[in-house]
Amino acid sequence: MKHASKRLTQKSMRHRLILSMGAGFLAILTVICIGLWGYAQQAANESYDRLLHGAALAILERANLASGEVRVDIPYSAFEILGLAKEDRVFYRIFTQDDETITASHNLRPKANYKPSESPVYWDDAFSGESVRFMQQARFLTGDNRSLWVIVQFGQTCIARHDMIAELFWRGFAVALFITVVGLLFVWIAINSALHPLIDVEQNLRQRDISDFTPLPVTPPREVASLVLSINGFISRLKNNLDHSQIFIADVTHQIRTALSALQGQLELASKEQSPELLKGRIEKAERQNRQTIHLTNQLLAHAMVIHRADQKIVSDIHLADLLKTVLQTLLREHVKSDIDFSVNIAPDIENGGKTADLIAGDSISIREAISNVIDNAIKHGPANNRIDISLFEHTLKLRGRERKQLILQVDDAGPGIPEERRAKVLERFYTTGTGNDGSGLGLSIVDEVMRSHKAQLRLGHSALGGLSVRMIFTRKTVGIPT
Amino acid sequence: MSAQSLFPLISPLSACSARSAKYMLFAITVLLTAMLAAIPAAFSQEKTEIDIWSTTDTAAFESVIRAFETANPDIEIAYHEITTNALFEHVLYARDRKDTAIDLVISSAMDLQVKLVNEGLASPFSTDRAGATPSWAEWRNELYGFTYEPIVLVYNKEAFRGYPLPKTHSDLADLLINNLPTFEEKVGTYDAASSGAGYLFFTQDAIQSDKIFRVIEALSRAKMRTYDYTSAILDAVASGDLILGYNVIGTYALERASKDPNVGIFQFKDYTIVMSRTAFIYKHSRKKREAERFLEFLLSETGQEKMARDSALIPISPDMRRLKLPADSTNAYLPIKMGIGLLTYQDPLKRRYFLDVWNSIFKKPEEQ
Known part of the structure; x- marks a missing residue:
């Protein structure tokens, strides 16, 4: 299995799914992290703010007014409480409502616009080269002849807070990360089990013999079942196509063998002929048979070429009017001595309509082949004094409110025509009307093939001249021209 | 150099x-x-x-x-x-x-x-x-x-003979008060006002035990003398100027005791502060x-x-x-536990209160 080891360059659906799920999880993780950070910060601040609050309460409890003087006896417990944040430095100042320092470790700046209150206020600031959490709380002292607010201000460095934030955050993060990893694992398992039927289909197709056209088994998941049904549809169409090709090859073999056998027969008869007049007749017959065989071969090659080019999807800009003129020049040169009355009529709005008036997209060689086949057909099946009218004109089609310009190439002849019920038949390969004896049965089939590969329409009808009317309807290519 | x-x-x-x-x-x-x-x-x-x-x-x-x-x-x-x-x-x-x-x-x-x-x-x-x-x-x-240095009591073996060694701080207070004539001006320690170490030991005493007030009262009645240096206390104890040296850094006292047979050291059994x-x-x-x-x-x-x-x-x-x-x-x-708690007695106001009391009790007469 050389295929299996070959790495595919296409993106893996598995990778794409896991990547997109991973991105989703990452987004969720980011949101969780942001939330976690905020939560950790709040929790750490609340916890350690309580220490400040407790210490302030302990100090304020020991503040009193004695004979008009504020006395504060800081209890050991106050600093012990603060010492619970073991690594943190502490700064404090105790002052009156008039900003008169009672005692202090540092000359701290009080909170701006502070209104003494028994509920604590907190804020963050930088002090002594570190980020410091400040807190301020007041107590109203009443004395015999004087009452005032005493305010305690604490500052504490944030080491313990930061440690707690980090701890809370990383713990939460570890849990979130674990959930993410487990989630992704489940996604991976889910993807694998979802893709399993596809892998079955792949293996079935890979191990299949090329002549095996049995349909694939349709297995449960609906999405895969519809894919399998499509593949089965394709297999059956492929089988049809292959069958057609086999029939075509058999037909071709048969046609050419028949033609060559007929030629062989004529030549054999000619070689045995003694009388020069009769010999001449034989040779003429042999020559006609040969010409017919050549024509058949040419048509077969043309048919094969047309199909091949259709497969190749060769597309270029073609000026239909110019192409038509080229084809006609060649044809008229061949039939200059015949009695056929050709008339060509190119509508003036195309002739004078500028460069894009006759523009279509397609393969010029195929289209030329189609046009010459249509005209050839008219010549071959018509009488010697046939009349053939060739016209090219524009038609505007209104389709769902939008206008579409069509270019119609119409060829009318005065030949026998084709009865309506047989018009579909003549488009098949090797079907001849049987009136002419040198038809290959491929002419209109080639035209049909070209029209189909160009998404153009081929209409056969009854001509006003009495014979067949062939319409080839192309869609005009619009280049920067508003329709 | x-x-x-x-x-x-x-x-x-x-x-x-x-x-x-x-x-x-x-x-x-x-x-x-x-x-x-x-x-x-x-x-x-x-x-x-x-x-x-x-x-x-x-x-x-x-x-x-x-x-x-x-x-x-x-x-x-x-x-x-x-x-x-x-x-x-x-x-x-x-x-x-x-x-x-x-x-x-x-x-x-x-x-x-x-x-x-x-x-x-x-x-x-x-x-x-x-x-x-x-x-x-x-x-x-x-x-x-x-x-790891215990804070000890130093005594002059000669002068202390006959007295029971105090087991606890309360025993010391009882000993001093019961024998005031003997111990008057014969007890010494660091001057908490000038010696940071002395201040630390006394404030630690205050934190550790409420019996310390009885001890201080006894020391006060015994007219305790204050010194700036450990060696001065040890010298005084060795020479007999002092009978007891209170709250002396054990390191120096042990050193002296090992050399001078007249100097003895003693550790309280209720608590002995350890300084580092x-x-x-x-x-x-x-x-x-x-x-x-x-x-x-x-x-x-x-x-x-x-x-x-x-x-x-x-x-x-x-x-x-x-x-x-x-x-x-x-x-x-x-x-003594290192940490923010030690800042308590370093508060300027608290220190002032403490030293006011200290000076009123132990200040040497010539400087008053």
Whole structure:
């Protein structure tokens, strides 16, 4: 299995799914992290703010007014409480409502616009080269002849807070990360089990013999079942196509063998002929048979070429009017001595309509082949004094409110025509009307093939001249021209 | 600097007096040139000199410094001995003047050290021996305790004969009050107003026990005398000027007791405060790496063992300190916990209240 080891360059659906799920999880993780950070910060601040609050309460409890003087006896417990944040430095100042320092470790700046209150206020600031959490709380002292607010201000460095934030955050993060990893694992398992039927289909197709056209088994998941049904549809169409090709090859073999056998027969008869007049007749017959065989071969090659080019999807800009003129020049040169009355009529709005008036997209060689086949057909099946009218004109089609310009190439002849019920038949390969004896049965089939590969329409009808009317309807290519 | 090989030079500070020079930044610089000085090491390599400012007696620290210098021939130590309060003020003064001639600060006044570190004057230092230092003797990875020194009662064996040794602080108070005529002006301790260590021990007493007020009352009635230096108290006890020395740093007392048969030491059984000498690297030091090496040495097993065997200091390492602690070791040791709590009695107002009371009781008459 050389295929299996070959790495595919296409993106893996598995990778794409896991990547997109991973991105989703990452987004969720980011949101969780942001939330976690905020939560950790709040929790750490609340916890350690309580220490400040407790210490302030302990100090304020020991503040009193004695004979008009504020006395504060800081209890050991106050600093012990603060010492619970073991690594943190502490700064404090105790002052009156008039900003008169009672005692202090540092000359701290009080909170701006502070209104003494028994509920604590907190804020963050930088002090002594570190980020410091400040807190301020007041107590109203009443004395015999004087009452005032005493305010305690604490500052504490944030080491313990930061440690707690980090701890809370990383713990939460570890849990979130674990959930993410487990989630992704489940996604991976889910993807694998979802893709399993596809892998079955792949293996079935890979191990299949090329002549095996049995349909694939349709297995449960609906999405895969519809894919399998499509593949089965394709297999059956492929089988049809292959069958057609086999029939075509058999037909071709048969046609050419028949033609060559007929030629062989004529030549054999000619070689045995003694009388020069009769010999001449034989040779003429042999020559006609040969010409017919050549024509058949040419048509077969043309048919094969047309199909091949259709497969190749060769597309270029073609000026239909110019192409038509080229084809006609060649044809008229061949039939200059015949009695056929050709008339060509190119509508003036195309002739004078500028460069894009006759523009279509397609393969010029195929289209030329189609046009010459249509005209050839008219010549071959018509009488010697046939009349053939060739016209090219524009038609505007209104389709769902939008206008579409069509270019119609119409060829009318005065030949026998084709009865309506047989018009579909003549488009098949090797079907001849049987009136002419040198038809290959491929002419209109080639035209049909070209029209189909160009998404153009081929209409056969009854001509006003009495014979067949062939319409080839192309869609005009619009280049920067508003329709 | 090799010219100033003054070693050994005994600091005159330990010989007491010099009270007038209390807050002066006098420090006797002792350049402890290692024994290597004898070897022509002058051209072998450039030596880095680090300045250690310390309250520890030079004599007590000398052998440790020598051992360090021997092991680290690229470092030379300038050792400056100074009193606790003077050291505190010197460091603050150096900060204000942006003086960088301080590398390591060593003091027995743990509260003053905590206050300096709280000022942000220490440089963090993580040691491999961090686990070996008990948590009460370490703060912020900046301040490290390296000794384990009980605070003891010193007594003159001759004069004390006949009296029962007090087991607890209350026993001491009873003893003094019951024998006031004997002990009047015969009890001495540090002057809490001038000695940072003395202030620390008394405030720790206040925190540890409420019986201390009875003790203070008794000391007050016995007209306790105050001293600035440990050696002065020990000298007085040895000579018989004092019968009892209260709250004396055990290290120096043990040293003296081992040499002087007349000096005895005693540890209370209710609680015995344990002080640890602490060191931190000065924040604006220009030779932090060398200072770290010295601190690392102090905390290392080698340094601790050297301390135990060749110096008066009692190392903090549990194995080593057993070699040095007095035989009648109690398990009532209460180490002073390093941390913000020590700032309580360093509050200016609180300190003032305390010293007001102290001075009203113990102030020497000639200065009142």
